[in-house]
Amino acid sequence: MELASGEWVDFEGDVVSASLIRDLLVDSDQLDPRGVRVRNARIDGQLDLCDVDTKRPLALRDCVAEAPLLLDRAHLSALDLTGLVAPAVSAPWLKVDHYLYLTNAQLNGGADDWAVDLGEACIGSHLSMSGAQLLSDTEFSLNAHKLRTGSQVYLAGVHAVGTVRFDGARLGGNLRCDGAVLTADGAAFLGVDMHVEDNVFFHNGFRARSENYIAVRIRGSRIGGQLVLGGRATGLTALDVKHVRVGMEVFVPADFAEGLVDLDGLTYSGLPRESGLDEWLELLAEKTPRYASQPYLQLAAAHQAAGHERDVRRIRVAQQRDLLRRGRLSRSGRLWHRVSGATVGFGYRPATALLWLLAVLALSVGLMVGVAGPGGAVRCSTVEQIGHALSSATPLVKPDPAQRCQVATTTGLGQFVVVTTWVLQLLAWAFATLFVAGFTGLVRKNA
Known part of the structure; x- marks a missing residue:
């Protein structure tokens, strides 16, 4: 076949x-x-x-x-x-x-x-x-x-x-x-x-x-x-x-x-x-x-x-x-994520906090030279006003009690300048702390 x-x-x-x-x-x-x-x-x-x-x-x-x-x-x-x-x-x-x-x-x-x-x-x-x-x-x-x-x-x-x-x-x-x-x-x-x-x-x-x-x-x-x-x-x-x-x-x-x-x-x-x-x-x-x-x-x-x-x-x-x-985040977790993202890039860009710190110092100088000085709340030279602003807002640096540049707190403008300086100092502390924490990896998260 x-x-x-x-x-x-x-x-x-x-x-x-x-x-x-x-x-x-x-x-x-x-x-x-x-x-x-x-x-x-x-x-x-x-x-x-x-x-x-x-x-x-x-x-x-x-x-x-x-x-x-x-x-x-x-x-x-x-x-x-x-x-x-x-x-x-x-x-x-x-x-x-x-x-x-x-x-x-x-x-x-x-x-x-x-x-x-x-x-x-x-x-x-x-x-x-x-x-x-x-x-x-x-x-x-x-x-x-x-x-x-x-x-x-x-x-x-x-x-x-x-x-x-x-x-x-x-x-x-x-x-x-x-x-x-x-x-x-x-x-x-x-x-x-x-x-x-x-x-x-x-x-x-x-x-x-x-x-x-x-x-x-x-x-x-x-x-x-x-x-x-x-x-x-x-x-x-x-x-x-x-x-x-x-x-x-x-x-x-x-x-x-x-x-x-x-x-x-x-x-x-x-x-x-x-x-x-x-x-x-x-x-x-x-x-x-x-x-x-x-x-x-x-x-x-x-x-x-x-x-x-x-x-x-x-x-x-x-x-x-x-x-x-x-992601599934609590309200507080979401808030902290927003803050850490804006300030230190969630811990991966700590240099961002330094930029915020410099911005706070610039605001402090602007407040002193541009507002307090022309308004008569301080009576000292421009250079002394800048030095006072930097020493007031910079963390770990205390103002010299003997310096000539003092804010007159008897006026409303002087009180505003002092309170604003306190706020700026708190912000400066916060940004300096975030920079250190971000640099050392303390705010990084395994999410």
């Missing part, structure tokens, strides 16, 4: 019986080690390989089937369904020793089926679905829940309507979604608790759109290499990478997310790429769903490791401003 020879058989659009293919694989002792290799055939009947265990490959390239292919719990050496046109491929618990190809497949599960079901399947090497069109009116277009692969997963150029699901998957190489276009009412790409040994790519024209939920959700995932984002994700929440651990860098362009971005708990190595510090700070302050300290601390730690001390201070100040704006 020609199909048992292991050679490619091109049917040129003619019919091949589904039962014949099954019989050949079940009775694999009579089958060439290269397996069944069919091209350009129309499969008559439903190909049901559920629970079939064979060490032979199956290749059905550019074939058409009118019924879903059933591969539940099947065990094959390799499976090549390149260019398949069918309603669906149902393969939960499938085991393939080597590779699985669904490249350029066209699968439409309609209202009854997921386009592809690879739930808890195990692929010894790589899975390629590049260029596939996956349509389903049900929740998922591709269900790869707890999928296991020994190598790469290629979803490059995939067009999917319905959620692409990789929850709990364990992928032994890269996950490549270059140029994929994903659309769903729920999450467009769902990969909660996904483990990827190497890199994850959502770039080079990648598009993900969720009508009512999250465009890309990989919360709690572990990525051994880089997380590379590009293209556009659109949804109420565009990107959820909460508690994701990335072994290397993250690449996040400023225009990737059209919607909220949840970064709380995201950890990575090195500086974030594709966006500058200003863009990251804007992202954290304006596009995150709520205030969280961890994204700021992670960003600050990355810049600290790179030796960017000035940027670290900018990040810390931006964090405290966000805490003041969106």
